[in-house]
Amino acid sequence: xxxxxxxxxxxxxxxxTGRFGSSASTTGRPPAGPVVLVxxxxxxxxxxxxxPGEEELVARAVAxxxxxxxxxxxxxxxxLAQLGVAPAAILRGERGExxxxxxxxxxxxxxxxxxAAAVARAGDVVSLGLDAEPHLPMPGExxxxxxxxAEERRNLPxxxxxxxxxxxxRLLFSAKESVYKAWYPLAGRWLGFEDAVITVDPDAGxxxxxxxxxxxxxxxxPLAGFDGTWTVQDGxxxxxxxxxx
Numbered sequence: 001x002x003x004x005x006x007x008x009x010x011x012x013x014x015x016x017t018g019r020f021g022s023s024a025s026t027t028g029r030p031p032a033g034p035v036v037l038v039x040x041x042x043x044x045x046x047x048x049x050x051x052p053g054e055e056e057l058v059a060r061a062v063a064x065x066x067x068x069x070x071x072x073x074x075x076x077x078x079x080l081a082q083l084g085v086a087p088a089a090i091l092r093g094e095r096g097e098x099x100x101x102x103x104x105x106x107x108x109x110x111x112x113x114x115x116a117a118a119v120a121r122a123g124d125v126v127s128l129g130l131d132a133e134p135h136l137p138m139p140g141e142x143x144x145x146x147x148x149x150a151e152e153r154r155n156l157p158x159x160x161x162x163x164x165x166x167x168x169x170r171l172l173f174s175a176k177e178s179v180y181k182a183w184y185p186l187a188g189r190w191l192g193f194e195d196a197v198i199t200v201d202p203d204a205g206x207x208x209x210x211x212x213x214x215x216x217x218x219x220x221x222p223l224a225g226f227d228g229t230w231t232v233q234d235g236x237x238x239x240x241x242x243x244x245x
Contacts, residue, residue, distance in 0.1 A: 038079040039116035043067040051089035068110040076117035129182030129241035131174045138169040147193045174239040179209045182241040186216040
């Protein structure tokens with residue numbers, strides 16, 4: 001999913017173009033379709049300029065939130081440039097979803113120390129989801145129950161026994177965030193944490209999301225779920241979903 005780093009090192013701020021949808025395996029996986037990913041481990045010293053209409057979206061936000069918002073959009077514009085798309089403002093829709101240029105699908109994410117964007121042409125990819133979270137356990141049992149269903153919670157001890165080095169509860173949360181980002185542009189409606197079941201392959205670096213509600217119709221068939229990938233590296237959990245034509 002990104003440029004190779006030396007073991008134990010954490011990259012600093014600066015945009016990097018990479019592959020989308022790498023797995024946790026040492027050999028990696030082929031790109032999940034013609035998708036461009038650009039990421040940055042933090043914000044540049046000089047503030048990233050806003051495009052018209054963007055600054056108003058975070059006018060009341062604290063400085064750190066404004067900076068991560070701007071850097072994520074800088075990642076998005078750098079990714080769009082790889083597709084030959086001219087730089088433009090990336091505004092927000094009714095539920096905070098990014099509004100991409102015509103003919104483009106994409107997703108953005110940001111968390112402490114990390115910002116990223118992935119884009120593709122709509123003729124190649126139907127929808128994208130992308131999320132990053134700190135590799136830390138969920139704050140408590142109450143928060144875990146809010147974002148998981150009983151089947152997922154039953155699987156957590158099995159995952160932990162297999163890979164005790166992974167915070168599987170937080171990974172489930174991240175996977176659902178990626179699923180929602182891929183879902184919303186297709187369905188145009190809310191998808192709750194209780195509306196999908198995530199099943200993780202702890203060895204292949206992949207996951208599946210089984211929808212518990214009717215999915216949008218694609219190519220004449222209702223969508224039953226999503227396939228995704230995950231990585232844990234540099235203190236981060238990253239998950240990604242690509243619906244390929």
